[in-house]
Amino acid sequence: MINKDNETLFFMLADDHTLIRQGMMFVLDATGIDYKAFHASNFEQIRDCINTHFINIAIIDAHFPEGTSLQIISEIKEKKPDIKILIFSGIDENVHALKYLNAGANGFLSKLSEEEEIKHAILTIIHKGEYISPLTRALLMNSLNNRNLVNPLQSLTERELEIARMYAAGYGNLEIANMLDVKQNTISTIKKRIFKKLKIENIVELIELVKNHS
Structure with missing residues (x-):
């Protein structure tokens, strides 16, 4: 349990869309809790907020113009491990939830959720320190039999993993082609295969995956 005796809770609402942050405040108002919210619209503001303010719960989008929030989650947990992080995003929970939980998030919630589900998620984070939706719970159960769901890098062959790390x-x-003494178009083909297996679209996402799962 995060708060005791109805103490004020401090939230960070991090999303590059103002309307999303405002909408979350309406939901927080509806829960009836005593709270104060700090806003952040990019990674720099997230870092400033974490360094400047005491935060109980951070509600963070999965994607920002600078990239995915996987790295910033790791930074927050390293500096302030007691902060509970709820990812609130429009990306596919079925595909992405586990990698955000593995990076340190305490919950994952779809922006397609109804207001009551959002309120339930927030109150669950407050009282239990985590929110695991039925879908994510099923993914976690499946991951016990399929480790690729927890560590997507395990879906790569040894050569693909070597190239991903390069x-x-x-x-x-x-450079990679010269170092491995193969043709450049061979490396390009393997790169496409790596992206397809990992369900990513760019090098930034690959760097984050390698950092978080190596």
């Missing part, structure tokens, strides 16, 4: 280290197609 990309994450900052090497480009030509």
Whole structure:
């Protein structure tokens, strides 16, 4: 349990869309809790908020213009491990929830959720320190039999993983091809295969996956 004796709770609402943050405040008002909310619309503001203010719960979008929030989750947990993080996002929970939980989030909630479900998620985080939706709970159960759901890098072959790590280290197609003594178009083909297996679209996401799962 986060708060005792109805003490004021401090939230950080982090989303690059003002309307989403305002909407979350309406939901917080509806819960009847005593709270104060700080707003952040990008990674720099998130870091400033965490360093400047005491925060109980951070409600964070999964995607920002700077990239996914996987890295910022890890930073928050490293600096302030007691902060509870709820990912509130429009991305597919079935595909992405586990990697955010594995990065340190305490819950994952879809922006498609009804208001009552959002209120339930917030109150559950307050009282239990985590929120696991029925869908994510099923994913966690399935992950016991399929480790790729927890660590997507395990879906890669040894060579694909080697190349993924080289990309994450900052090497480009030509450099990797020269280092491995193969053709550049071979590396490009493997890169596409890596992206498809990991369900990612760019190098930034690959770097975050390698960092969080290696």
